[in-house]
Amino acid sequence: MTFMTAARTTPADRPAMGLRERKKIKTRQAIRTATYALIEEQGYDATTIEQIADRAEVSPSTVFRYFPTKEDIVITDEWDPVMLAEVRARPEDESWADVLRHVMRTALDLSLAEEPEVTRLRTRLAVEVPAVRARMIESMSATGRLLREALAERSGLDPDSLELRVFAMSVMGGLMEVSHYWAETGHRDDIRELVDRALDVLEKGLPTQKP
Amino acid sequence: MTFMTAARTTPADRPAMGLRERKKIKTRQAIRTATYALIEEQGYDATTIEQIADRAEVSPSTVFRYFPTKEDIVITDEWDPVMLAEVRARPEDESWADVLRHVMRTALDLSLAEEPEVTRLRTRLAVEVPAVRARMIESMSATGRLLREALAERSGLDPDSLELRVFAMSVMGGLMEVSHYWAETGHRDDIRELVDRALDVLEKGLPTQKP
DNA sequence: CCATGAAATGAGAGTAGCTCTCAAAAGGTA
DNA sequence: TACCTTTTGAGAGCTACTCTCATTTCATGG
Numbered sequence: 001m002t003f004m005t006a007a008r009t010t011p012a013d014r015p016a017m018g019l020r021e022r023k024k025i026k027t028r029q030a031i032r033t034a035t036y037a038l039i040e041e042q043g044y045d046a047t048t049i050e051q052i053a054d055r056a057e058v059s060p061s062t063v064f065r066y067f068p069t070k071e072d073i074v075i076t077d078e079w080d081p082v083m084l085a086e087v088r089a090r091p092e093d094e095s096w097a098d099v100l101r102h103v104m105r106t107a108l109d110l111s112l113a114e115e116p117e118v119t120r121l122r123t124r125l126a127v128e129v130p131a132v133r134a135r136m137i138e139s140m141s142a143t144g145r146l147l148r149e150a151l152a153e154r155s156g157l158d159p160d161s162l163e164l165r166v167f168a169m170s171v172m173g174g175l176m177e178v179s180h181y182w183a184e185t186g187h188r189d190d191i192r193e194l195v196d197r198a199l200d201v202l203e204k205g206l207p208t209q210k211p
Numbered sequence: 212m213t214f215m216t217a218a219r220t221t222p223a224d225r226p227a228m229g230l231r232e233r234k235k236i237k238t239r240q241a242i243r244t245a246t247y248a249l250i251e252e253q254g255y256d257a258t259t260i261e262q263i264a265d266r267a268e269v270s271p272s273t274v275f276r277y278f279p280t281k282e283d284i285v286i287t288d289e290w291d292p293v294m295l296a297e298v299r300a301r302p303e304d305e306s307w308a309d310v311l312r313h314v315m316r317t318a319l320d321l322s323l324a325e326e327p328e329v330t331r332l333r334t335r336l337a338v339e340v341p342a343v344r345a346r347m348i349e350s351m352s353a354t355g356r357l358l359r360e361a362l363a364e365r366s367g368l369d370p371d372s373l374e375l376r377v378f379a380m381s382v383m384g385g386l387m388e389v390s391h392y393w394a395e396t397g398h399r400d401d402i403r404e405l406v407d408r409a410l411d412v413l414e415k416g417l418p419t420q421k422p
Numbered sequence: 423c424c425a426t427g428a429a430a431t432g433a434g435a436g437t438a439g440c441t442c443t444c445a446a447a448a449g450g451t452a
Numbered sequence: 453t454a455c456c457t458t459t460t461g462a463g464a465g466c467t468a469c470t471c472t473c474a475t476t477t478c479a480t481g482g
């Protein structure tokens with residue numbers, strides 16, 4: 001779910017870490033922050049890795065050591081394991097749509113509470129910058145694989161079957177479109193509500209369809 | 212539907228064109244042919260624009276004049292208008308799933324008949340090369356917009372509504388996964404059959420789902 | 423508290439995709 | 453043949469990204 005904000009480090013693992021790891025996290029965050037700021041100021045394309053490195057006070061080499069591509073600086077997230085756990089925690093007899101509804105809401109609430117502007121920036125960039133959108137979809141299909149696993153456990157179907165694969169990707173495609181819609185309409189709507197409506201469509205098909 | 216083979220020029224418009232336009236088409240085709248050949252020989256990444264230009268006997272500048280990116284040389288297609296017309300030609304009362312079934316079959320038959328190897332190469336590259344996959348999904352969402360239009364006409368729903376957008380993209384996501392599945396399993400299956408199964412899932416949901 | 427090893431960083435060179443500009447060549451027209 | 457337009461090639465330039473190697477920074481055991 002790349003359009004959500006990246007999770008911060010939980011306070012729990014702070015004391016256990018040495019100086020080294022703490023510095024790494026700080027650097028990572030510095031690069032991201034610098035990138036977001038520069039993009040807000042000048043736009044995505046006009047922002048170069050060199051500028052990012054300068055503002056984050058690291059070398060360009062270091063930027064690439066932390067993020068494989070420029071797009072990844074923007075879209076990387078660490079939510080997948082969280083969401084997978086969330087799925088597993090839902091009751092056995094709940095429908096997949098309700099499971100997703102619940103999981104998405106939890107994730108969105110967290111994300112919007114932590115860094116609402118970043119969440120919005122991300123979705124906006126996904127609409128405006130093809131490369132970012134591409135990378136985002138890419139990571140979405142990774143999430144799709146996880147969703148497949150989860151659905152396989154619940155439905156008893158083979159996770160590698162065409163049916164489950166198609167199903168999972170169609171759900172992801174639909175959810176992706178929600179993020180797009182949200183950004184394109186200027187983030188006016190409540191995205192949680194949009195997600196609910198999308199899941200209705202995915203569950204029950206188009207409304208008021210001709211017989 | 213980027214995983215299908217690009218349509219050749221129909222014989223009809225051959226005589227009407229001057230030398231200039233005929234040359235352009237030949238150049239375009241030369242670049243594509245050179246690209247496919249080089250990729251088969253050395254792989255996608257190892258193939259540079261310079262090599263492509265050399266083999267196609269044009270300059271690198273010209274390659275970029277014909278195709279905006281390297282990926283586009285591989286995935287560009289001209290099927291969308293054809294498919295849209297095909298959709299419009301289907302009877303009013305046919306379900307969207309049947310419409311898609313029909314249209315997809317027509318397109319696939321054409322594509323497989325004309326250049327089966329290219330069709331396979333494309334789907335394989337979409338699995339193996341992230342950049343190609345990204346570009347392919349990109350063009351898929353353009354097709355998604357067309358599908359939306361078509362579905363709007365049939366259902367009477369607003370083509371810009373969240374519901375229709377989500378629906379169209381979920382269908383495209385599902386169909387995309389078919390292409391992936393096909394390539395990942397070594398093109399062993401009959402893709403027309405895979406498409407049918409996928410549309411069943413999209414229409415009726417997962418089979419044998421727990422109540 | 424210091425020496426030794428490991429990990430992180432920076433500097434710099436190199437590749438390739440892609441853009442832009444401008445002059446030469448080829449096609450169309452009268 | 454002469455003139456205009458379109459297409460092409462040559463080349464310079466930018467930037468994302470990779471790789472290598474020397475230097476610095478942290479961790480650790482004596």
